[in-house]
Structures are given as structure tokens and as C-alpha cells.
Amino acid sequence: MTNKYIALPKGVSAENFDAAIRxxxxxxxxxxxxxSAEQLAPYIKTMxxxxxxxxxxxxxxxxxxxxxxxxxxxICNQYKVPVWMIxxxxxxGYGSAAPAERGQVVLDLKRxxxxxxxxxxxxxxxxxxxxxxxxxxxxxxxxxxxxxxxxPAPSAIAGPVGNTLDRGVGxxxxxxxxxxxxxxxxxxxxxxxxxTGMGSMPNSNTWQVFKWGYGPYxxxxxxxxxxxxxxxxxxxxxxxxxxxxxxxIQYQHEEDIVEIVETIxxxxxxxxxxxxxxxxxxxxxxxVKAKRSDYVSGPGSIPDEAVxxxxxxxxxxxxxxxxxxxxxxxxxxxxxxxVTQAFGQSGKAKILTEQEAADDPAFAYRAKLMRGDMTLTExxxxxxxxxxxxxxxxxxxxxxxxxxxKQMALTKQILAKYGLDYSGEFIVGMRDxxxxxxxxxxxxxxxxxKAAYQCFDELLTEFSARGYxxxxxxxxxxxxxxxxxxxxxxxxxxxxxxALDPNGIIAPGKSGIR
Amino acid sequence: xxxxxxxxxxxxxxxxxxxxxxxxxxxxxxxxxxTLSDSTRxxxxxxxxxxxxxxxxxxxxxxxxxxxxxxxSVLPAFKLEDELLTxxxxxxxxxxxxxxxxxxxxxxxxxxxIFTELVRNLEGRLLSLGSHSSSGDDTSFPNRHIWTTAASMxxxxxxxxxxxxxxxxxxxxxxxxxxxMMGESAIKSPxxxxxxxxxxxxxxxxxxxxxxxxPQEASRIIGWKASENWKSISFHADQSSAYQDKTASDxxxxxxxxxxxxxxxxxxxVASALGMGINQQPCASCAFVHRSDQRNxxxxxxxxxxxxxxxxxx
Numbered sequence: 001m002t003n004k005y006i007a008l009p010k011g012v013s014a015e016n017f018d019a020a021i022r023x024x025x026x027x028x029x030x031x032x033x034x035x036s037a038e039q040l041a042p043y044i045k046t047m048x049x050x051x052x053x054x055x056x057x058x059x060x061x062x063x064x065x066x067x068x069x070x071x072x073x074x075i076c077n078q079y080k081v082p083v084w085m086i087x088x089x090x091x092x093g094y095g096s097a098a099p100a101e102r103g104q105v106v107l108d109l110k111r112x113x114x115x116x117x118x119x120x121x122x123x124x125x126x127x128x129x130x131x132x133x134x135x136x137x138x139x140x141x142x143x144x145x146x147x148x149x150x151x152p153a154p155s156a157i158a159g160p161v162g163n164t165l166d167r168g169v170g171x172x173x174x175x176x177x178x179x180x181x182x183x184x185x186x187x188x189x190x191x192x193x194x195x196t197g198m199g200s201m202p203n204s205n206t207w208q209v210f211k212w213g214y215g216p217y218x219x220x221x222x223x224x225x226x227x228x229x230x231x232x233x234x235x236x237x238x239x240x241x242x243x244x245x246x247x248x249i250q251y252q253h254e255e256d257i258v259e260i261v262e263t264i265x266x267x268x269x270x271x272x273x274x275x276x277x278x279x280x281x282x283x284x285x286x287x288v289k290a291k292r293s294d295y296v297s298g299p300g301s302i303p304d305e306a307v308x309x310x311x312x313x314x315x316x317x318x319x320x321x322x323x324x325x326x327x328x329x330x331x332x333x334x335x336x337x338x339v340t341q342a343f344g345q346s347g348k349a350k351i352l353t354e355q356e357a358a359d360d361p362a363f364a365y366r367a368k369l370m371r372g373d374m375t376l377t378e379x380x381x382x383x384x385x386x387x388x389x390x391x392x393x394x395x396x397x398x399x400x401x402x403x404x405x406k407q408m409a410l411t412k413q414i415l416a417k418y419g420l421d422y423s424g425e426f427i428v429g430m431r432d433x434x435x436x437x438x439x440x441x442x443x444x445x446x447x448x449x450k451a452a453y454q455c456f457d458e459l460l461t462e463f464s465a466r467g468y469x470x471x472x473x474x475x476x477x478x479x480x481x482x483x484x485x486x487x488x489x490x491x492x493x494x495x496x497x498x499a500l501d502p503n504g505i506i507a508p509g510k511s512g513i514r
Numbered sequence: 515x516x517x518x519x520x521x522x523x524x525x526x527x528x529x530x531x532x533x534x535x536x537x538x539x540x541x542x543x544x545x546x547x548x549t550l551s552d553s554t555r556x557x558x559x560x561x562x563x564x565x566x567x568x569x570x571x572x573x574x575x576x577x578x579x580x581x582x583x584x585x586x587s588v589l590p591a592f593k594l595e596d597e598l599l600t601x602x603x604x605x606x607x608x609x610x611x612x613x614x615x616x617x618x619x620x621x622x623x624x625x626x627x628i629f630t631e632l633v634r635n636l637e638g639r640l641l642s643l644g645s646h647s648s649s650g651d652d653t654s655f656p657n658r659h660i661w662t663t664a665a666s667m668x669x670x671x672x673x674x675x676x677x678x679x680x681x682x683x684x685x686x687x688x689x690x691x692x693x694x695m696m697g698e699s700a701i702k703s704p705x706x707x708x709x710x711x712x713x714x715x716x717x718x719x720x721x722x723x724x725x726x727x728x729p730q731e732a733s734r735i736i737g738w739k740a741s742e743n744w745k746s747i748s749f750h751a752d753q754s755s756a757y758q759d760k761t762a763s764d765x766x767x768x769x770x771x772x773x774x775x776x777x778x779x780x781x782x783x784v785a786s787a788l789g790m791g792i793n794q795q796p797c798a799s800c801a802f803v804h805r806s807d808q809r810n811x812x813x814x815x816x817x818x819x820x821x822x823x824x825x826x827x828x
């Protein structure tokens with residue numbers, strides 16, 4: 001005989017859970033409350049080196065309205081059932097759609113997919129959580145609004161709400177997504193609806209144009225958190241520039257990262273290069289063009305000699321700096337001169353524009369991302385080693401060459417200890433850099449899976465010991481990262497949680513907050 | 515649907531590449547699939563444009579041939595001409611237009627990451643998700659299969675184990691079932707020839723089938739705790755008349771032999787999707803571990819193959 005449910009929430013009896021499910025069905029209808037193994041299986045796959053059983057949901061709820069969500073939180077409070085919200089659930093490499101803890105009910109908001117407003121003049125959008133970038137992209141094209149999106153690598157299938165709430169980034173001048181967020185509607189655990197910023201004022205028409213409102217700014221506490229369920233989200237869009245000039249600058253030695261960063265920082269801070277520049281290592285770009293198994297077999301990380309062969313065979317630099325200029329042709333011409341002069345000084349840089357590199361698949365997908373077009377090509381990474389294991393290691397670095405080199409060397413050293421490759425890139429903010437490393441491993445190989453877990457754990461330990469904090473992490477390591485930020489911040493997070501969600505029904509475990 | 519997408523789908527479905535595998539074109543496929551018996555959903559194969567497509571499709575077609583002998587039908591298939599990463603809308607349209615269909619899909623890990631997301635978006639039912647690898651690395655077991663399976667009735671592990679066993683290659687298969695068992699379940703069908711079967715003392719719903727290897731060593735190989743205690747179990751024919759009937763039916767199907775493990779995998783996945791699985795014991799997790807008694811087992815052709823199989827209902 002089999003159980004009625006494939007998992008139960010922690011501390012909830014089968015009888016109580018059954019009663020909660022009946023109540024959910026009254027609100028949503030039978031077809032929108034998923035409990036069978038076949039229906040829930042698509043929510044379970046994670047790429048983390050822990051058993052998927054640790055993250056198996058007990059049910060999934062497909063809500064379509066704010067009123068339904070208010071009723072759902074009431075039921076959750078009554079039966080002490082925790083919910084894990086996803087918008088489109090495309091947090092690949094960070095835990096995907098699976099909940100942080102076994103037995104949590106997934107509140108899947110994909111059917112809340114209305115584009116509520118796109119203002120051409122003020123260049124903003126107000127959307128529901130299930131809206132995808134593709135949907136918004138199509139809408140903007142169809143209505144000829146002349147606006148650009150900034151999107152992360154999962155582009156077409158992901159959405160702006162989930163990505164921004166997890167503080168994801170894109171590659172256009174609007175690439176630091178939360179910087180461009182403006183106004184949220186949030187269902188709180190007690191069922192009340194909060195509109196942040198100017199949205200709290202009746203009849204205000206400035207909700208999506210002025211972020212700060214009056215009093216403490218609240219939007220931030222609803223990102224990477226579990227203090228409420230965001231049901232509407234405003235953000236700014238970039239007016240389509242009259243001209244766009246993507247380019248790549250290649251360097252041949254790993255130590256050149258120092259020169260790259262020292263050259264880029266002033267250009268970035270002054271706005272000459274306005275977008276989120278990417279400095280991608282050869283092994284981050286190689287999967288678009290090559291297979292690991294063509295160059296190396298057997299255990300251990302890929303040797304430098306093989307990396308240099310890949311570079312030669314596929315016209316890659318060890319570092320590949322992708323950036324773009326935006327504006328009128330006159331502006332671009334002026335800025336291009338500044339860029340080429342800055343990078344040309346040492347004689348180490350090889351600068352390629354669309355004219356020379358348009359046919360290069362790595363350049364093509366990077367150029368697409370920098371102009372807010374749809375592409376999923378970056379996920380070729382998952383074929384590099386094969387086997388389906390992936391975790392994003394994401395420490396933050398100062399935009400300073402010496403720091404970047406230190407982080408790269410330390411990451412590479414720890415990965416090599418566990419036989420894993422350095423597939424890394426730096427995404428350049430104004431003064432910071434997101435150091436993004438895809439820890440790729442074969443999840444069908446138990447030894448490698450164990451090594452990947454230990455490796456990731458050591459990366460977090462060693463980086464935090466040196467004062468390098470991680471800005472985002474998968475659900476298996478959220479508690480560990482929360483610890484690295486110290487007890488005072490954890491207590492503040494916990495105090496807020498107690499005040500806003502005393503029964504702990506909203507996504508317990510998110511960012512280590514319970 | 516806009517014209518571009520319509521044209522893309524048209525291009526995909528009328529592709530001559532389908533014929534390379536003996537796969538019917540769309541017009542043929544649709545008419546053939548309509549002849550499937552009412553008791554089985556219409557099944558189709560989706561090949562994700564990977565180097566293993568051909569071998570997997572051969573195994574799949576062999577499974578269909580076995581099925582024909584019992585049910586008069588064949589397996590139509592679609593081969594994506596382009597990678598799923600470059601235009602996921604194609605597959606969205608394809609799946610959207612194929613309601614009431616059981617799809618058996620095979621693709622690389624990059625495409626699989628996206629495909630899983632699309633299946634969830636479309637509210638498809640995922641019956642099994644298998645990750646299949648081989649490598650000649652000294653440190654890893656040469657042939658590895660890990661499945662997440664909704665329920666034991668969709669299990670392909672037993673059938674694949676029986677096929678690979680004939681090859682005398684080292685392999686392991688792990689199946690994790692989402693449907694949760696209540697209490698201890700008895701073994702309800704004959705054990706696989708050549709394998710000794712054990713259950714975990716602390717968790718009897720976990721089963722281990724070992725050939726050429728002790729349960730402790732098998733546990734270590736598949737990443738389970740090597741220190742677990744295992745109890746040997748055996749089958750008693752009088753335990754379940756329902757399963758005896760199924761067993762009798764299974765016995766009537768003569769499964770072919772394969773030299774190529776990818777073909778064998780294609781066969782096992784499709785045969786199980788068509789209801790011809792064997793040794794589908796209700797349990798929480800089960801594993802098959804086989805270590806060849808050959809001193810130098812032939813693992814040629816194994817390095818560097820990784821792919822994912824799906825069985826979904828839409």
C-alpha cells in the first residue's frame with residue numbers, strides 16, 4: 001500500500017495535512033491542487049549534490065488571484081502548513097522549483113501571468129509573478145513600445161519577478177535588476193496586502209516611478225526573504241537606444257585579469273561602458289563550442305595545457321570581456337575611442353567587434369543578452385562535464401584587479417583539490433563584481449557528487465574566512481551562508497520573521513530564515 | 515500562433531531526418547499512433563538531437579517491435595533538428611499540440627534542464643526521469659543509471675538490469691520512487707536471475723539487488739551508506755495472485771539482447787513506458803549493482819556518454 005501523499009510537511013500529521021488539502025481544494029478547485037507523484041515530479045529535480053528526497057514537496061498549489069493567496073495563507077496558518085513560493089521556478093543551479101525543505105507545499109504562481117501595465121513614456125512595467133521575459137518581450141514587440149528588457153541567462157523561460165526577488169542580474173545597462181525595481185504588492189502572512197513605496201497611498205499614480213515612498217524603505221526585505229508573497233511587481237525598462245555596439249576583448253593569461261579590471265573600473269564608474277560587463281574565463285565559454293571529453297578524460301580537473309588548446313582551437317581568450325556601448329552613433333563613436341585607447345595601452349588586448357565576431361557562437365549569445373534578446377545558450381555549460389550536477393558559487397568581489405586575481409586563484413585551487421574545473425566569470429557592477437562559478441559535476445557518479453558537496457562547503461568556508469561574502473546560494477547551503485554573515489544579522493532576520501509571520505508558514509529556510 | 519513559429523514546427527515535423535532512423539514522418543506517425551490500443555496512451559518518441567539518438571531509437575523501436583507482437587502497433591517519433599536551447603518555443607508548441615500523449619524523450623543535460631521546466635509549465639505528468647552515464651574513468655563505475663520514478667509501475671530499472679546483465683559489463687542502476695510505501699512490502703514477483711536481493715534492515719522499503727558484489731560494497735558504489743545492515747530476501751510464489759498474473763504476462767515477452775548499453779536503455783525505457791517492465795517491485799528505493807567476474811571487462815565505447823530520458827504524459 002502507498003501513502004496518499006509523497007511527503008508531509010515537518011510536524012504536520014497526515015490527518016491535518018489532509019484537512020489542509022481539502023481546504024485548498026475548496027479555494028482553488030481540485031485541478032489546481034497537485035498531490036500525485038506524477039504531477040509533483042516536475043517540481044523535484046534539483047542539480048544539487050544532495051538527495052532530491054530532501055527537497056520533495058508534499059503538494060503544489062496553482063493560484064490565479066490575490067484573493068486565493070489570502071485564503072491560502074489563512075489555511076496555512078490554521079494547519080501550520082509551510083508554503084514555498086515560485087513564480088516561474090527557473091532558479092536553475094540554485095535549487096530550481098523545489099522547496100528548501102522536504103514536505104513544504106509549493107505555491108506555484110505561474111498562472112498569475114498578467115502584464116498589468118507597460119508605460120512607453122515613463123518606461124516601466126507592472127506585472128504579476130508568472131509573467132515570463134518571453135511574454136513581456138513579445139508584448140513590447142507587438143505594441144512597438146521601443147523598450148528593452150534586461151534578463152538573466154534563462155531568459156525566455158524565466159521571469160522578472162522571481163529573478164529580481166532573488167537579486168539576479170542581467171547584462172544590459174539595467175543589469176543590476178533590483179536597482180531598477182519600483183513598487184511591489186505583497187500578501188503578508190496575516191492576509192493583509194501591502195503595497196510598498198507610493199503604492200500605499202490611495203489614488204497615487206507614482207507607484208512605479210518613485211521608489212522610496214515615506215518612512216523606511218521596505219522593498220528590500222521582500223527580496224531573498226520569506227516575509228511575504230509578492231503578487232505584483234513594478235520595474236523600469238530601458239528605452240531602446242538608437243545604436244548598440246557589442247564587443248569582446250580577449251586576453252591570453254589568467255594574470256591579465258588584474259589589468260582588465262583596473263582598465264574597466266573607471267570606464268564603468270564613469271558610465272563610458274554602461275552595461276554589466278562580463279569577464280568570462282575560457283572554460284565558461286568553451287561549452288558553447290567544444291566538449292570536455294574531446295580534450296581530457298579520466299579523473300581530476302582539466303589541466304591548463306588542455307585549456308590553452310581549447311583556446312587555440314576555438315578562438316577564445318583565457319579571459320573574454322564582453323561589453324557594449326549604447327546611445328546615438330555619435331556617443332558610441334566617442335566612447336569607442338576611449339575604450340580602445342584604454343584597452344590598447346598594454347598591447348595585450350585583442351579587441352573584436354560584431355564585424356569580426358558575429359559568426360562566433362559565444363559572441364552571438366553574449367551580444368543577444370547585452371541587448372535583452374532571448375537565448376538559452378549559456379546552459380551549454382550543463383553538457384561540459386555531463387551528469388546533471390550544477391551549483392552556482394557566487395561570492396562578491398571588489399572591482400579591483402588584485403582582489404579578482406585572489407578570488408580566481410583560490411576558487412581554482414579548491415576546485416582542483418576535488419577534481420573539478422573552474423568555469424567562472426565576473427559580472428562587473430559599478431564598484432563590485434559578482435564572481436559567478438558554475439560548480440559542474442556528474443550527479444550519476446556518487447564519488448564526484450560527494451566531492452562536489454565537500455568542495456562547495458569548503459569554498460564557502462574559505463571565502464567567508466577571508467571576508468568574501470556570497471550574495472546568493474542554492475537551497476542546500478542557505479543556512480551555511482546565513483551563518484557567515486554573523487549572529488546579529490541572523491537575529492534581525494529572525495525577529496522580522498517572528499513579527500511578520502509568527503507561525504512560520506512562508507518559505508521557512510529561505511536564506512536561512514525561520 | 516505566429517507564422518514564424520508555425521513554419522518552424524512545420525519544418526521540424528516534415529524533416530527527412532526522421533527517416534534516417536526508420537521513423538515515420540508526421541503524417542505517417544499520426545495515422546499510426548491512432549491505431550494504438552485504447553488501454554495504452556498514444557506514445558511517441560522525442561529525440562533531442564544528441565549523438566546517442568540513433569542507438570536509443572534503435573532500442574526504442576525494438577521495444578515497439580516486442581509490443582507489436584502483443585498489441586499491433588509501432589512507435590512514431592520526432593527528431594528535433596535544432597537544439598532545445600536555441601528555440602524552446604518549438605517544443606512548447608509540439609507538446610501543447612499533443613494532448614493525451616505519452617512522450618518518451620531523450621536529450622543531453624543542457625536540454626533536459628530546460629525540458630523539465632517546460633514539462634512543469636505545461637502541467638505535464640512526469641512518470642520517470644533517468645540520468646544515464648558512462649565513463650572509463652578509473653574512479654567511477656563505468657555505467658550508471660539514476661532514475662526518479664513516480665511509482666513502481668513505471669520502473670524501467672529491473673528490465674534494464676536484466677538486459678545489461680547479459681552484456682557482462684559493470685553497471686549500477688538506482689531508482690528512487692516518489693510514491694511512498696506504507697509499512698513493509700513483500701517481494702511480489704520473481705527476483706532477477708543472477709542477482710541476490712536484500713532489504714535495508716532499518717528501512718525495509720529500500721532494496722538492493724547485487725551480482726558479483728556484496729551489499730556493503732554495492733552500497734558504497736552507489737553512494738549509499740556502506741555501514742547499513744542488509745537482510746537477504748527471497749520470493750515466495752504464493753504472495754500475490756495479482757502479481758503472478760503480471761509475471762505470467764511478462765514471461766510471455768521475449769526481450770532481445772543488446773551489445774550496446776544505449777540501445778538497451780532505449781529498449782528498457784520504451785518497453786516500460788508501454789507497460790512491459792519487469793521486476794516492478796513496490797518500494798521506496800531500489801538499486802541493481804553488477805560487477806562482472808571478468809578480470810578485464812570490456813568497457814570500450816563507454817567514455818563520455820551522458821544523457822537524460824523522460825517519460826511524460828501531456
